[in-house]
Amino acid sequence: MDVVTVDHLSKSFGDLRVLTDISFSVHQGEVLAIIGPSGSGKSTLLRAVTHLETASSGSISICGTRILDRGVYADKATLRSALLKLGLVFQDFNLFPHFSVLRNITEAQVRVLGRGKAEAREVALALLEKMGLTGKAGAYPCELSGGQKQRVSIARALALDPQVLFFDEPTSALDPELTGEILKVMRALAAEKMTMVVVTHEMGFAREVADRAMLMDGGVIVEEGPARELIDNPRNERTRAFLRRFSQNGPT
Amino acid sequence: MVKLLGAMLQGSLVSLEIFFLTLVFALPLALPVALGRMSASRLLRVPVNLYILVMRGTPLILQILFVYFAPYYLFEASYDRFTAVIVAFTINYAAYFAEIYRGGIQSIAKGQYEAAKVLGFTRADTFFRIVLPQVVKRILPASANEVITLVKDTALAQTIGVAELFRVAQNASARQFSTTPIFVAGVFYFVMNWAVSELFLRAERKLEYYS
Numbered sequence: 001m002d003v004v005t006v007d008h009l010s011k012s013f014g015d016l017r018v019l020t021d022i023s024f025s026v027h028q029g030e031v032l033a034i035i036g037p038s039g040s041g042k043s044t045l046l047r048a049v050t051h052l053e054t055a056s057s058g059s060i061s062i063c064g065t066r067i068l069d070r071g072v073y074a075d076k077a078t079l080r081s082a083l084l085k086l087g088l089v090f091q092d093f094n095l096f097p098h099f100s101v102l103r104n105i106t107e108a109q110v111r112v113l114g115r116g117k118a119e120a121r122e123v124a125l126a127l128l129e130k131m132g133l134t135g136k137a138g139a140y141p142c143e144l145s146g147g148q149k150q151r152v153s154i155a156r157a158l159a160l161d162p163q164v165l166f167f168d169e170p171t172s173a174l175d176p177e178l179t180g181e182i183l184k185v186m187r188a189l190a191a192e193k194m195t196m197v198v199v200t201h202e203m204g205f206a207r208e209v210a211d212r213a214m215l216m217d218g219g220v221i222v223e224e225g226p227a228r229e230l231i232d233n234p235r236n237e238r239t240r241a242f243l244r245r246f247s248q249n250g251p252t
Numbered sequence: 253m254v255k256l257l258g259a260m261l262q263g264s265l266v267s268l269e270i271f272f273l274t275l276v277f278a279l280p281l282a283l284p285v286a287l288g289r290m291s292a293s294r295l296l297r298v299p300v301n302l303y304i305l306v307m308r309g310t311p312l313i314l315q316i317l318f319v320y321f322a323p324y325y326l327f328e329a330s331y332d333r334f335t336a337v338i339v340a341f342t343i344n345y346a347a348y349f350a351e352i353y354r355g356g357i358q359s360i361a362k363g364q365y366e367a368a369k370v371l372g373f374t375r376a377d378t379f380f381r382i383v384l385p386q387v388v389k390r391i392l393p394a395s396a397n398e399v400i401t402l403v404k405d406t407a408l409a410q411t412i413g414v415a416e417l418f419r420v421a422q423n424a425s426a427r428q429f430s431t432t433p434i435f436v437a438g439v440f441y442f443v444m445n446w447a448v449s450e451l452f453l454r455a456e457r458k459l460e461y462y463s
Contacts, residue, residue, distance in 0.1 A: 052366050084372045094367035097462045098385050107381070112372040140462045153367075160371065 001028050002061075003085075003164045003195050004049060009058030009068075011041075011048050018044050020219045022058070026164060029193040033200055033210035033227055037242055041219040042199045046168050049197075050088045051079065062086060063163055084112070087157030087165040091172050093149045095141040095156070101128070102137040105156045113160060120159075127155040131185060147178035151185055164195040171202060183209075203246060207231040215239045256424050256433060263420030264440055267406040270334075270416065271444075274341040274402060281342065282349030289354055307347035313408050316340040320412045337409045345402060352394045356387035389459040396452035400445050417441070 004026040011019040019041050026032050034042045047053040049060060057071040065082040067074045074082070095104050105124035109115045115123070128137055131151040141149055150170060157165055167186070171179040183205050189196060190209050200206055206213055210227035215236070223236040234240045288300035307315070320336035323329045360383050368378040410419035421437035 050370060052369065080372065083370075086370070088370045090363060090367065092363060094361075094363035096364065096367070096382055098389070108371040108373060111374075111377050111381070142463045156371070 001064075002026065003028055003063055004197070005059075005061040006049060007059040009045075009048060009055050009060065011044060011053060011055050018219050019048065019055075022219075022221060024214060024221065024224065026195060026197055029195055030211040031190045031196045031198065031209055033198050033206035033213040034216060035200065035203065035206055035213060035231075035242075036216035036222070037245075040216040042216050043168050044219075045216070046088070046166050046197065046199055050086055050166055051083055052088075084160065085163040087160060087162030089150070089154050089157055089165065089167045089170050091169040093141075093146075093153045093173070095149055095153055097141050099140075100137065101133070101139050101141070101144070101152050104141070104152060105159050108156070109159050123159050124155070127158055128152075130188075131155050132181075145178060146174045147181045150174065150178075150182050154182075154185060154189075164197065165189070167196065167198040167200070169199050169201065171200070201246075203231060203243070215242065217242065256428075256436075259420050259424065260417060260433070260436060260440065263415060263417035263437075264444075266409075266414065267403075267416040267418075268444070270337055270341060270406045270409055270414075271403055273338050274345055275399070277338070277342040278345035278349055281346040282353055285346055285350035286353035286357065289350060290357070304347045304350065307344050308351075312340070312344050312405060313411050315344055316408060316411050319343075333412050333414050336412060337414050341402070341405070341409075345398070348398050349395070352391050352398065353387065355394070356391040357383065359390055360386055389456075389462075392452060392456050392459070396449065399448055399452070403444050403448060404441055 002025040006025065007023050009019060009022040010017070022045060024032075034045065036042050044053060048055045051067070054073070055068055055071070058068065059066065059070055060068040062082040063085050065074070065078060067079050067082045073079060096107070099107060102121065102124055105127060106117070106120040109120035109123060110117060125134075125137060128134055131154065133148060133151055133155070136144065136148065136152075141152070144152065150173075154165075154170075170186070171182050174182065179202070183202065186196070186198070186205075187209055198206070198210065207228055212225065213227035213230045214224045215222045215230065215234075215238070217238050223230060223234060223239045230239065231243065234243055285300060285304070288296045289304065291297045291300070316337060319340040320333060323331065364382055364386070365378060368382050373382065406416055407418035409416045410422075417437050417440055418434075421433040424433035425431055
């Protein structure tokens with residue numbers, strides 16, 4: 001089953017067209033990497049699917065619920081319950097600084113899902129253990145390293161049991177030595193067959209962990225295919241140019 | 253001397269009453285004013301803007317006179333002076349507090365709203381549980397300024413004959429041909445504001461656990 005289906009999605013900021021006729025789907029249990037140069041529309045695409053940006057036209061379905069139908073959004077209640085099936089991990093974490101690590105993870109469980117406090121706490125502590133953050137429940141975000149913050153934010157998203165987890169350049173705000181701990185967590189999630197869509201500049205990670213990859217440039221999908229194949233033997237000239245530039249200048 | 257101090261304590265009580273009642277009404281009232289000032293609707297934003305402009309742009313002393321005498325001239329209705337003082341102080345201070353709130357609210361990063369939205373928080377939960385607590389921490393220093401000014405501004409209540417601390421001191425001063433009572437009043441204001449500063453410092457320290 002497809003967890004997310006996007007059809008002919010377009011998005012403009014005023015006169016500036018940032019996404020043009022994007023169509024793709026995310027299959028249950030797969031990891032989809034979205035790669036491409038800066039300003040190519042990768043993040044905007046993620047933000048449009050998670051409804052942080054409003055699309056100008058096209059359709060989006062989440063777990064069979066149509067939230068955007070040819071440019072028209074579904075009613076508030078439908079939209080809200082469908083969007084709860086998506087989780088999003090931000091580049092700069094966006095943890096709530098006034099809440100402890102534990103409360104960052106429990107608050108939405110209690111307020112949004114209506115879980116009991118004790119259950120929410122159990123879920124949170126189990127997730128913290130999984131993220132290698134046992135003992136950090138009582139800490140505040142300002143006391144954590146970037147890598148720890150990002151792991152808390154992954155736990156916060158997972159606590160709501162999303163059907164698919166989106167990552168918007170999850171390691172771009174981190175020092176190279178902290179990048180590894182996030183990629184390790186994401187690898188573990190991939191091994192558990194968590195459905196994930198990852199906007200990333202980590203080509204090595206995309207090639208190794210993602211099942212499929214999509215290259216975007218200038219607001220369109222240039223090439224799409226099995227990750228390893230797309231990165232090792234790109235067919236499209238633009239993909240080749242991007243990867244060439246990348247292996248020359250970018251991180252590997 | 254004992255009699256003088258007794259009278260001045262009485263006056264201080266009136267000043268404190270004005271002070272606390274103004275805070276009780278102005279602090280909550282400032283929140284809808286701040287939200288109106290930031291509203292997307294012109295219909296709301298324009299009048300709220302005008303209100304803030306007038307409140308900040310004219311002397312408080314004039315506002316007190318207006319609030320007390322306008323009903324009299326318009327409808328020949330007179331009312332309690334003390335009530336007029338509270339109304340004038342409240343609408344004046346709400347305007348200033350509203351601008352402080354606005355500054356605080358607008359300083360909260362967009363990412364906080366986005367994270368809250370993605371996690372499914374309602375708009376009310378997002379504002380009251382995620383945004384507002386962070387705003388409180390940020391606006392404490394600016395609010396302390398305003399609250400300290402309020403302590404001193406209570407002296408303006410005498411304009412329409414409310415016998416607060418400064419009025420009592422001035423009267424005593426005139427009776428005794430001495431400036432001493434006025435300086436004693438100065439000490440009273442100083443002590444009150446010292447307490448206010450201390451309270452704000454404590455509140456800031458209490459919220460120091462995160463940044």
